[in-house]
Amino acid sequence: MSEDVSEHEPSRTKVPMPIATLSDPHLGDAAKNPARTESLIALILLVGIVMIAGFGAAYWQNWNPWIIGGTMGAGLFLLGFGLTAWGKYLMPQGPFVEERHVLASSPEERDSMAAALVERSAVVVKRRKLLGGLFALGSGIFGIVAIFPLLRSLGPVPGTSLDRTQWRKGSVLVDSNGRTVNAGTLVVGGIMTVFPKGLQNTPEGQAIDQTVLVRVQSTDLVTAKGRETWAPKGYVAYSKVCTHLGCPVGLYEQQLELLVCPCHQSMFNVRNGAIPQFGPAPRPLPQLPLHFDDEGNLAAQAGFDQAVGPGFFERTTTKENGT
Amino acid sequence: MRSQFLLPGGLLAIAALGALALIFPGAAAQASSTSKTLSASVKACGSVNLKGVTTTYNSGNPFASTNLKCSDGMVIHYGNNSITYVNPPASYAATGKLLFDQTCSSCHGSEANGVAPNGQATIGPNLQGVGAATIDFWITTGRMPATDVAAIEAERKTPRLNDKQALQVAAYINSLDPSVPAVPLPNLRGADLADGASLFALNCAACHTITGAGDALAFGTNAPSLENRQVTPQQVAEAIRIGPANMPRFSGNLSDTQVRDLVAYVTEKIQHPSNPGGAGLGGVGPVAEGFVALLLGVGGLALICFWIGERS
Numbered sequence: 004m005s006e007d008v009s010e011h012e013p014s015r016t017k018v019p020m021p022i023a024t025l026s027d028p029h030l031g032d033a034a035k036n037p038a039r040t041e042s043l044i045a046l047i048l049l050v051g052i053v054m055i056a057g058f059g060a061a062y063w064q065n066w067n068p069w070i071i072g073g074t075m076g077a078g079l080f081l082l083g084f085g086l087t088a089w090g091k092y093l094m095p096q097g098p099f100v101e102e103r104h105v106l107a108s109s110p111e112e113r114d115s116m117a118a119a120l121v122e123r124s125a126v127v128v129k130r131r132k133l134l135g136g137l138f139a140l141g142s143g144i145f146g147i148v149a150i151f152p153l154l155r156s157l158g159p160v161p162g163t164s165l166d167r168t169q170w171r172k173g174s175v176l177v178d179s180n181g182r183t184v185n186a187g188t189l190v191v192g193g194i195m196t197v198f199p200k201g202l203q204n205t206p207e208g209q210a211i212d213q214t215v216l217v218r219v220q221s222t223d224l225v226t227a228k229g230r231e232t233w234a235p236k237g238y239v240a241y242s243k244v245c246t247h248l249g250c251p252v253g254l255y256e257q258q259l260e261l262l263v264c265p266c267h268q269s270m271f272n273v274r275n276g277a278i279p280q281f282g283p284a285p286r287p288l289p290q291l292p293l294h295f296d297d298e299g300n301l302a303a304q305a306g307f308d309q310a311v312g313p314g315f316f317e318r319t320t321t322k323e324n325g326t
Numbered sequence: 327m328r329s330q331f332l333l334p335g336g337l338l339a340i341a342a343l344g345a346l347a348l349i350f351p352g353a354a355a356q357a358s359s360t361s362k363t364l365s366a367s368v369k370a371c372g373s374v375n376l377k378g379v380t381t382t383y384n385s386g387n388p389f390a391s392t393n394l395k396c397s398d399g400m401v402i403h404y405g406n407n408s409i410t411y412v413n414p415p416a417s418y419a420a421t422g423k424l425l426f427d428q429t430c431s432s433c434h435g436s437e438a439n440g441v442a443p444n445g446q447a448t449i450g451p452n453l454q455g456v457g458a459a460t461i462d463f464w465i466t467t468g469r470m471p472a473t474d475v476a477a478i479e480a481e482r483k484t485p486r487l488n489d490k491q492a493l494q495v496a497a498y499i500n501s502l503d504p505s506v507p508a509v510p511l512p513n514l515r516g517a518d519l520a521d522g523a524s525l526f527a528l529n530c531a532a533c534h535t536i537t538g539a540g541d542a543l544a545f546g547t548n549a550p551s552l553e554n555r556q557v558t559p560q561q562v563a564e565a566i567r568i569g570p571a572n573m574p575r576f577s578g579n580l581s582d583t584q585v586r587d588l589v590a591y592v593t594e595k596i597q598h599p600s601n602p603g604g605a606g607l608g609g610v611g612p613v614a615e616g617f618v619a620l621l622l623g624v625g626g627l628a629l630i631c632f633w634i635g636e637r638s
Contacts, residue, residue, distance in 0.1 A: 069604035087634050178579060179528065188578035192569050195579040196528070217574075253532035256544055256572035263544050265532060270544050281544070 029095035040092050044085050051081030165315055168242075169212045170291060170306040174199035176216065176240070183300040186236055189218040192257035196243060199303070211311060213243040214291055215262065216301075217255055217273050226276040226290060233292040238301060240291040241277045244312040245269060247284040262288070285314065374401055374504050400504060408586035409563060411508040413458050414497040422498030425491055429471045438499050449475050454503040456568070458496040462509045463564040465492035467557075478546040479571060482554070510563040514590045522591025525584055529576065537609030538596035547572050553609070555597045562589045 025035050033040040055078035061071045108116075176184045176197040181204075184197060197216045220237035233239070241262065245252050250266035255273075261280065262271040269282030277288035289311050292304035310318050394404040403412040426438065433450035435441045440452030453461065464470040468485040487495065496509070527536060530552075535541050538552035552562070566585050569575030576585070599606055607614045 068602045072604075091634070184579075190575050190577045192575040193577050193579065194574040251532070254543060255574045256547060257569055257574045258572045259544060259547070261544050265541075268544070 027095060029097070029099070031092060031096055033092040034094070037093055044088050047081050047088065048085040051078050051085060054078030054081060161317070165318070166310040168307055168311055169199050169202050170214070170303050171199070172303065172305045173296070174303040175296065176200070176301045176303070177203050179203055184216065185299045185301065186295065189216070189238070191218050191221055191237065193218050194255040196253070197240065211244060213251065214240050215243045215252060215255070216240045217262070219260060219273055224274070226274065230276065230290065230292070232294065233290060233304070235293060235295055238293055239273055240293055241271070241273070241288040242291070242307060242311040245284060246286040246288060246313060247282070249313045252288060374506060401506065401508065403508065406582055408513060408582040410511045410513070411506070412511055413500060413508040414493040416497065416501065418494040418497035419501045422494035422496070425487065425495050426498050429486065430495065433472070433475060438502055453499050455505045457505040457507045458500045459507045459509050459564045460568045460570070461496035461499050462492050463561055463568060463570055465495060467561055479548070482550060507567050510560065510567060512559050512563045512586045512589045514559060514586065514593070517590030518587045519591050519595060521584070522587035523595070525580070525588050526591050529580070530588070535609070535611070537599065538592065539609045543572065552592050552596050557592070557597070559589045559593045562592050
């Protein structure tokens with residue numbers, strides 16, 4: 004083999020394959036005395052095999068998940084450990100140096116190559132204007148076509164959909180099971196999450212319509228000027244979607260009378276219209292005006308007077324009753 | 327525990343029950359008929375302070391119960407198959423007064439009304455009219471008597487009074503102004519754990535976290551851990567119904583059956599998590615889990631890479 008190579012490539016240096024000896028500087032201490040190392044690695048691999056077998060048995064017998072995972076993990080780890088130790092301690096270690104032959108072609112070869120190129124390009128290899136033009140045309144059309152999905156991915160214009168929830172004038176408050184709320188449902192200090200009746204189990208209803216109902220006192224509560232009738236018998240309702248990043252403001256501290264957002268600890272005072280008392284929330288939670296309907300159930304006087312949840316570019320704070 | 331309450335209690339108010347059965351055929355009552363029922367029953371059972379008790383959806387209201395038992399104008403027990411609400415016997419009140427004078431009166435006033443002898447308000451609030459469940463909860467959880475009256479919250483600790491003494495104090499305070507809710511005894515047999523889990527996620531997990539590990543809240547307050555196995559089913563039911571400290575009160579929006587399911591979920595699953603992965607890491611969420619993954623996982627891999635690449 005080496006004879007053939009040297010025959011055709013006289014420039015390659017002939018290097019005889021050295022016979023490995025124990026005095027080879029590339030062999031580590033462990034490799035010079037391999038019996039002990041090999042038995043140690045063999046032991047590691049054996050334990051790994053036992054673990055793999057144990058993994059099979061554990062899976063077959065449906066044992067605890069942590070036994071299944073533990074045996075599989077330990078088995079794979081020990082097999083890999085044995086393999087790595089084998090290569091590390093029993094194999095010769097570098098660095099190995101191999102002299103390389105001259106890479107450049109001879110001047111004669113280079114000249115003949117250049118001459119061949121010049122000769123051929125006159126006939127066979129020439130510029131193909133038609134193909135180049137067609138490719139450019141295809142690329143250009145693709146560029147124009149690609150603009151349309153790009154623009155479309157910006158989505159339909161939201162319009163006023165972000166400003167409105169499903170709460171309307173007369174929407175009856177129900178819990179997630181569809182049960183209505185009357186004057187006796189909550190005692191002072193109670194809290195529940197309510198939805199507009201009929202929408203309590205739809206995705207839209209649960210996402211942006213979720214509203215937290217708190218009973219602050221037993222008599223009518225005025226949270227702000229212009230909201231005199233909004234909280235009958237101390238029942239006050241606020242949007243459950245935080246005005247910061249939209250987390251559900253579900254934590255109510257009844258002595259402090261604070262609604263707390265679990266994500267960034269914004270705190271809203273339920274007595275004064277959920278004005279943020281602490282935390283990053285930029286606006287109060289929108290308040291839902293309530294009243295008791297003819298059947299004695301709590302219902303909305305109107306929808307929210309502003310967009311619920313976090314801010315967005317086109318958000319306005321002008322009154323937009325969702326009626 | 328139960329046998330202590332079920333002492334021979336006197337005559338059953340048969341007339342009241344008959345009236346209830348007539349006026350109160352179903353669980354869901356309209357407001358008008360409920361008020362009629364209330365006035366009729368209050369007469370039969372003596373005057374009971376109904377502050378903090380709703381009139382709907384079998385929510386700890388004695389007079390919505392077909393199982394009401396009165397004696398000498400006192401409510402002895404009421405409830406249903408899910409929870410029986412029991413008042414400690416009136417005979418406990420005398421001992422309870424002694425215990426109250428020794429351990430409670432310096433902060434709550436000698437009449438438990440939050441008024442000091444000089445007419446000023448005491449450090450502790452008025453306890454009259456809160457119901458036996460409230461007193462029992464605060465004493466059996468060791469939160470009362472408080473060691474530091476200036477602390478923001480009275481933490482759970484080893485109770486100073488035992489369970490019977492707690493009931494004796496509750497009997498005394500309740501005798502000053504008979505009130506409800508009485509001490510709830512949940513019957514966990516047949517509880518729906520799946521229902522309890524979804525109710526827990528909806529009503530409790532916001533503050534106590536989904537694993538029940540508890541978490542900090544506003545201004546130095548915190549929602550306590552429910553994983554603590556010393557928390558008894560009775561205490562969980564009491565906390566739901568009375569809303570201790572900053573915890574909201576769950577009244578008409580949770581039925582007794584739902585409270586029973588919640589209590590079963592807390593005491594059977596939250597307190598005994600299965601942790602299929604092996605170690606729960608305290609169930610405190612992605613920060614602890616990410617820390618362990620980084621330190622042990624990535625750190626271990628880095629060490630292994632170092633070993634593989636190292637020249638021997």
